[in-house]
């Protein structure tokens with residue numbers, strides 16, 4: 134007898150293949166049978182006629198490291214149909230942590246990871262996963278190792294190259310993360326301390342990830358005016374270190390750069406023809422979200438948090454920051470110049486004192502305080518000790534669609550679950566693709582969209598036995614109504630759950646039932662299968 138049968142749904146299996154009418158049986162947390170199961174007995178039978186049965190969605194780009202501890206049901210993701218999250222993106226992971234850099238890492242990552250009340254009582258991936266498992270999680274979790282953590286653990290926030298011994302220490306930290314099940318290494322090359330790394334350093338570290346079967350995911354050095362060169366750098370690293378390359382939130386920033394994905398996507402295609410596996414992830418929104426400190430030039434961060442705060446207080450340093458925004462610096466992403474302050478909104482602050490500027494653009498916030506934009510910006514970062522989140526309108530619809538519909542792209546929310554005004558992608562990414570892009574705009578087929586949310590993502594990261602509705606696979610399943618599925622989260626009112634996601638199962642246990650969260654915590658940590666050094670794994 135089966136534990137559960139989902140009967141009479143249309144199965145879109147995550148492989149990209151056309152949907153078929155089939156019943157799906159679950160037993161012991163796995164999919165055990167598919168087809169016409171009307172005559173078979175089951176403890177529970179759910180009629181899902183008219184609905185699509187898809188693999189549970191895998192969010193390829195997450196920053197939920199601490200919000201998962203604070204809110205383990207991950208309801209904002211579960212209600213979208215997400216059953217697995219890939220953490221450790223953009224150079225930021227929860228680990229490794231060394232004593233010397235712990236304070237700066239934990240403080241600077243607050244606008245990204247959120248949840249200040251969580252203590253970071255671990256130092257490596259095993260320790261972090263133990264913490265997650267102890268509290269329970271409502272989604273499965275996999276992670277990359279963040280280059281920023283690796284560099285900070287050895288070099289702190291110094292703007293210099295590692296010596297041979299330090300590079301060896303960094304390589305050992307990457308190896309340790311891979312041994313403990315990381316999926317690869319990520320960089321955040323416009324954030325400190327990743328911003329101080331040379332290409333050579335990244336090749337040396339990526340090589341360790343690659344020989345263990347991992348990939349290289351890059352939040353590029355310059356996503357703004359230097360986008361094309363930065364994509365080229367990521368591909369060079371992939372070629373020299375011999376591993377797959379994933380361009381994180383592949384997009385254009387600022388009107389003068391719109392259209393540039395017409396150049397960067399063909400670069401990825403060319404690399405594929407040369408034998409490298411190349412990928413992109415993207416969310417279906419034109420605005421991005423991050424920590425506001427990312428707008429600062431790299432010299433401001435030297436010495437870590439206290440160095441940054443001291444400089445932000447000094448009038449001479451403020452003048453130098455303004456000058457750099459005006460004229461730019463070689464090798465630095467000058468986002469302010471390309472995007473404009475009117476397109477930068479304060480999404481989160483730490484203290485009640487500045488709560489009134491949440492949701493305002495920097496221009497409006499400065500006007501409210503009767504300050505110049507420069508002084509408002511610097512004062513705010515000082516008062517909040519750097520804990521300021523931002524939402525920036527970067528891109529254009531045409532570029533976003535071109536990336537998302539590209540055959541080697543995955544859907545990734547890049548969601549940040551922090552504050553009262555988080556980016557709506559934390560609540561709306563997956564239903565927005567299914568409702569707006571597939572049903573309303575017909576930008577891609579439903580099968581292609583589901584593939585980019587499940588099977589293709591599992592294949593890219595090497596996550597076994599998830600991402601497909603297939604016999605023997607984990608019963609991670611999402612059941613939705615293709616005619617009504619829709620995101621409801623907006624920039625003004627972001628904490629709104631979508632509609633049309635009816636059932637979500639994690640290992641056969643519903644995290645969402647009849648469209649409501651159950652509170653069950655049946656998620657598990659997903660470790661990359663260990664690969665012997667020197668062997669490369671065939672993945673598509």
Ligand SMILES: [Zn+2]
Pocket residue numbers: 222223321352381382
């Ligand atoms: Zn990023």
